[in-house]
Every structure is written in C-alpha cells, then in structure tokens.
Amino acid sequence: MNTTFLLGGDLPVNRLGYGAMRLCAQPGNFGRFPDWEAGKRLLRRAVELGVNFIDTAHAYGPSCNEELIGEALAPYASGVVIATKGGVEKTAPDKVFPDGRPETLRRRCEESLRLLRVERIDLYQLHRPDPNVPFADSVATLAALRREGKIRHVGLSNVTLPQVEEACGIVPITSVQNRYNLTERADDPVVDFCAARGIAYLPWGPLAAKPFAPEAPLASTRGALAWLLHRAPNIIAIPGTTSPAHLEENIAASRVSLSDEEFATLSANAS
Numbered sequence: 001m002n003t004t005f006l007l008g009g010d011l012p013v014n015r016l017g018y019g020a021m022r023l024c025a026q027p028g029n030f031g032r033f034p035d036w037e038a039g040k041r042l043l044r045r046a047v048e049l050g051v052n053f054i055d056t057a058h059a060y061g062p063s064c065n066e067e068l069i070g071e072a073l074a075p076y077a078s079g080v081v082i083a084t085k086g087g088v089e090k091t092a093p094d095k096v097f098p099d100g101r102p103e104t105l106r107r108r109c110e111e112s113l114r115l116l117r118v119e120r121i122d123l124y125q126l127h128r129p130d131p132n133v134p135f136a137d138s139v140a141t142l143a144a145l146r147r148e149g150k151i152r153h154v155g156l157s158n159v160t161l162p163q164v165e166e167a168c169g170i171v172p173i174t175s176v177q178n179r180y181n182l183t184e185r186a187d188d189p190v191v192d193f194c195a196a197r198g199i200a201y202l203p204w205g206p207l208a209a210k211p212f213a214p215e216a217p218l219a220s221t222r223g224a225l226a227w228l229l230h231r232a233p234n235i236i237a238i239p240g241t242t243s244p245a246h247l248e249e250n251i252a253a254s255r256v257s258l259s260d261e262e263f264a265t266l267s268a269n270a271s
C-alpha cells in the first residue's frame, strides 16, 4: 500500500494526516482550546511523528484553530502542508451557516493567510456550498485567489458529485472533503470519481464521530483508519484527537496493511 499521496501533483503527503478541529473549546468547536499550550504540543508531536498534512478551517473557533496552528508550527518544517477552508461562518456553538459570497471568501482567505503565517495557502477548500450564492461564483472566487498566488490548490467540501463535476470545469480541483467512513459509505461514487482523476479524497468523521459527540463510536479506530487507507489510494485520513495517546494510535494505523480478505470482511460486517 502506498503510504503517501501526491496532492495536486506537487505536494507529497502522508496519507495519515491530522484534523485539528477538536483543538477548540467544546461543545461545538467554538472558542479557544482551553489548554492552549497542550494544543501546541499536540500539533508539534504530530509533525514529529511524521504527519505532514493538517486540516483546519476558518469556522473552527472561529479563527482560533488557525491561530493555534500558526503559533505552534510556523515557520513550518519543510514538507508540512496546511489545508484550510472558508465559506462557513459560526457565531455560536450551534449557529453555523454557509457564506460563499466572493467578498466573504476573499476576506476569510486573507485572515487565514495571516493567522497561519503563510504567504500562500497550500490547499484552500470551499467549506460548504451556499444555497444563496451560485456555486460557480464561489468556485470562481477560489480560482481567482489561485491565479493571484494566495492559494496553491483548490478543494471542495460537503459537495455532491454534480457539484464536483461542475467545479472541475472551472478550476483544477485538488481535493474533496465529505463525510465518509467504514459505516457511512453513501459517498462511494464521489470517492471513485476522485480516485479515477487523481483528486484527493479527505473523509471527514473518519472514526464516525458525530459533531457534538466527545468520543469516536467505532470500536476499532485502528481498523476504521486501516479500512479507509485500503479503500482507495487517493484517500488521506484526517482523524481528530486532543489526546497524545490517541494521536500515536491513529498514526500507527497507517502501518496496518489489510489484506483484500480482511478489507472485505470489515466492509461486510460494518454495512
């Protein structure tokens, strides 16, 4: 099994990444992570252990998750890739809404550049299509930011297959991030579409955690991650954790290579 993926054709990343969202106050990933220094240590430990793909978003916090990453990791070690997102606003733990207007996306991108302490964002994802803004207008804004050199690659999140196809007609799409895991596989056609085109697929909720749940519900987190990595070569897993022990366990999962038989058994038992 190939343990790395060439993101956007030029950024080699380990397929076991890290999702930073939970390094915020709870519930609802709203506010600063209470133990700021422990959060910084966790991020640095992830990089030390070989993680070089970290996912965040403006909406996590909002802003303070990006701030934590910038503070912990900048100047970034060579090869560390940070992916962030714009297009979702959060004003309270349970008040989350899309805003895909071009002016909002531009403003959020500028803020992300500043908080992450980078001159160009490696991967900038539209967090969620906004039903009040033509999807093509939001994607075209990310295409313009790419032309201007503010972002290197464009990604999408929470999108349907027709939306991925539409976006591919506007700008090269480097990644798709949708909810997908061993027990929730409705997005199989999108995984396959992306795999066929060399587009990275970043399953969110890889351990099937629910947004407001404190714990991963899947009994074998290692099995769940190994299953994802076996499922398709373009999958980059981004499990989230606030625990150094869980971080190590999750990274160890990238060394578990399932046989085709084991994969089939896990798939059948979980469906």
Ligand SMILES: NC(=O)c1ccc[n+]([C@@H]2O[C@H](COP(=O)([O-])OP(=O)(O)OC[C@H]3O[C@@H](n4cnc5c(N)ncnc54)[C@H](OP(=O)(O)O)[C@@H]3O)[C@@H](O)[C@H]2O)c1
Pocket: 018, 019, 020, 021, 022, 055, 056, 127, 157, 158, 177, 178, 203, 204, 205, 206, 207, 208, 209, 210, 211, 213, 214, 215, 216, 221, 238, 239, 240, 241, 242, 243, 245, 246, 247, 249, 250
């Ligand atoms: N695009 C989107 O709309 C969207 C939405 C949600 C998430 N995401 C992205 O996806 C990433 C992952 O999603 P997620 O954090 O919701 O779900 P997840 O990775 O499926 O699960 C995280 C939960 O599992 C627990 N956990 C992690 N490793 C564990 C282990 N080895 N053993 C036992 N429990 C473990 C964590 O608790 P502990 O802290 O105790 O380890 C945490 O509560 C996020 O960080 C974010 O980057 C994107």
